[in-house]
Amino acid sequence: MISILLAFTLMASQPAAAEPPIADPSIKPHYPTLPVITQNEHLLEQFGGKDGLTALMDDAMNRWLANPRTRPFFEHADQARIKDLLVKQFCVVMHGPCTYDGRTMAEAHRGMNVSEGSFYALVEELQVAMNKRHIAFNAQNRLIAALAPMHRDIIDQK
């Protein structure tokens, strides 16, 4: 009985990663920027660890710069910084030994007016990049499922 209760308690208390601070109090995120989705590093290992994520983001960024739907959001931006932050974010989400030092998704995308089509284009290029690195399809989907709800903080943010 106690072990069952303990199990429930453990399930309820996801290993919360501290959310980034919000500079502007008018911003109310709908969803965590760092939703940790696993209790161990098995998922991250399927991505090749932090080094694998770094290689993945190098390829994904090239694809986002090539795709007319995503290019406008990256071509004049600090691409190295964005890649670094995404590696850290994905690493934290998959319970990796990383620290995310960027802003919340809500704050980072304010005023960018990202369309739903651009959001999906980004996901799709990321999927292609993950396929190129032979990351297992279910591992890909577990990560995307963790990121997809961020759409409320990303799409159509004036």
Added chain:
Amino acid sequence: MLLNKIPRAALAALAGAAACALAAPAHASQQADAEPVATDDAAPAKPEAQPQSPGDASHDLMPLRNGGRLLLTGGVSTIEGAGGGGLAPWALIGGYGTRDEFGAQAYGTGVTSEDFALVAYGVSANIGNRIELSLGRQNFHLQDVGKSLGLGNDFVISQTIIGAKVRLIGDAVLDQASLLPQISVGVQHKINDDKTVVGGALGLKRSGTDFYIAATKLFLDKNLLINTTLRLTKANQYGILGFGGLGGKDQAYKPTFEASAAYLVTRKLAVGAEVRTKSNRLQGALGGDSFREDTAYDLFAAYTLSRNVSLTAAYVDLGHIALANQHAAYLSLQVGF
């Protein structure tokens, strides 16, 4: 004898799809300059500098640009033209259009069973991932059954299906943190052309309107899509055998239940199964089981050949039609934007 019909059914299906594809040349031409989107080719093209302010590009319901949703997330076209599986309409809006876009689909489907062949084709439009409008046509070839009934060698019962679907709530794909499914309601108005058998010998109503509500959820972290649909209908065998009972009886709506489960194998391939119950209001008519209706089942695989073209193959157990169980092969080609 059946074999003679298969190529014809398949050809007609392909012709239907091709005609529909050609009917929308504006898509292709306007697409040509842009959108080398997410191909699996080795290296991405080098970006060209192109001043453009972020985010302003696609916010005014841009028609005729390649819709942005993920592969297969509009489902395929059902035999009745709505976006969904093969048999059941889903809450997903067919075509790739996002909330800012228009999308369109065209399909051609051939189904051949022991005794019959069905050719279905049609088009659908997606308005802002909110509204789906569809127009479908079904030609049901009676083959030897028609011959034995003295109806000639190629007796065909045809019907037109005008459909509309509205997404009420939820996003099956994006809302991964919520258990709330995407929920849509839809209507299918069917007009059966056959005045010889359906309207004539059987004296059945030749048109009817189905109403349905569908709930669809993608459990992405499980690679699984689940759909359930509840339909109110008067149709017999999808409307191929008209609407309501014989002699003006049994005209009330009856509920039928449809469900689909699809497993995503890769980004481009889904396999699954479906079930669809029938209202079975003609059993006993004209004596015995001649017109009994059974629940239909299918096993399907849907594959996207390219972003705009997908192919669905299925094995369908249509249950009892005209005194014999009908096991069918189903092949559907679809183009989507």
